Amino acid sequence: MNWKRLAPPLAVLVLWQAGSTAGLIPGFKLPSPLQVLGGLADLALRGMPPGHRLHVHVLYSLERVLWGYGLAVLVAVPLGILMGWSRRVRDWIEPLVEILRPIPPLAWIPIAILWFGIGIRSAAFIIFLGAFFPVLLNTVSGVRSIDPLLIEAAQMLNAGRRFIFLKVLLPGSVPSILTGMRIGIGIGWMSLVAAEFTGVRQGYGLGYMIMTARDIQRPDEILAGMLVIGLIGLGIDGGLRLAERRLVRWR
Amino acid sequence: MALHLEIEAIQKVYPSESPEGRVEVFHRIDLSVDPGQFVSIVGPSGCGKTTLLRIVAGLEARTSGRILLDGRESEERDRRIGMVFQDYALFPWRTAVRNIEIGLEIQGMPQQKRRSLAMKYVRVFGLEGFADKYPKELSGGMKQRVAIARTLVANPEVVLMDEPFGSLDSQTRNRLQDFLLRIWRERKDTILFVTHNVDEAVYLSDRIAVLSPRPAAVCGIFDVALERPRDRTGPEANRIRKEILELLHRPHTSPVTF
Structure with a gap:
């Protein structure tokens, strides 16, 4: 861990807290960092709307992403x-x-709702669109960037087309595919939160959660929700990076 | 089991933008390699040595002519021909031993059998301790040994080598030449070897074919009847080298008039 890299965000947090405490x-x-922490605790323990607790929102969002992204x-x-x-x-x-x-995934939301109604299929469809193109284009370029010499070497050893x-x-093309998968999940995760703004039938989802917090004027919970969304995105990216390092040690 | 390779009246013409609308790489190349013989092709750069080898390999089409193995012509790419490339062409995602065994995998040999055979080549090729390394972790000389092992373990009956030592430093190059001769003495493969390095050709080959500039033709054949191991700078080697170099530097095109 590079502790030096933690200094700038810590400094911002301290200044922010000081500004809030001083009434500036x-x-x-913009609630203070401590209030945001309190909001996080409220989200986790009481829920927003009450009874709909944070971890359930997370699970619903992840399920939608898993479907859309997996299919993509x-x-x-x-x-x-x-x-x-x-x-x-x-x-x-x-x-x-x-x-x-070039059509942004979010521009598909109205037609997605018309086709699939409000619910997981709509959200999964939006995530599918967000993740699909980066994965597709990176895979294509991965295959096309393979040295033709390697194909000839295989032919000289009498490999057939299947082999x-x-x-x-x-x-x-695995390295390129993994790069595409990382970009894809990033875009997919961003699209999901926005897709949930437009409503979810089950009353769960991180995007839905922070929109509800806005409706009842709880900026501390909005910010806490944003924090959770960012951290989960970071975690997914880290996991894929790890997989990348494992799978393409040969690079 | 080494076979007799005959290159018969090979012509290669490319369509081009030139006024004639075509470029003739070879008008007619004839060359014969006896079973178990080591024949080198030397020639000025750009004369089409590599193109000729790729035509024999079946990687490139010829305009006319025939490639015969023991008198038989193959319809498609002849599966009895193997090739070693200048730039190694190793699969970067496979370790050394898995590169070596890939030809056996293609032939459908069961995993355990092919692994133990590949490991035998790892030992013979002096690659112990490097079997599980990826190509990026190997030196140029080791990469080329892996590439040669990969070609030979699959047991081709004719081996083509396209400047295999061309990108190695001269010491590694000399070591690998000796190594190749040792392997070849054991196996007696039929080898057709392309190089632009006359010293290398004289040191390695039973016979040397010299190509002229484009449109290339065989402009000289030299039999090197020297005992191995050879003296790289012995009088007979020097004599042959001198003759080849003179032939290579003789102007083949019509003289320039001012």
């Missing part, structure tokens, strides 16, 4: 490998991707 920062707009990876990785492998498939899919990719696909293209 209006608490109804399951579709994007094989499709990306196919696109990298076959010019014909690429020529067909690429124009479609070019058209759909080359499974044992050369697939492992060779």
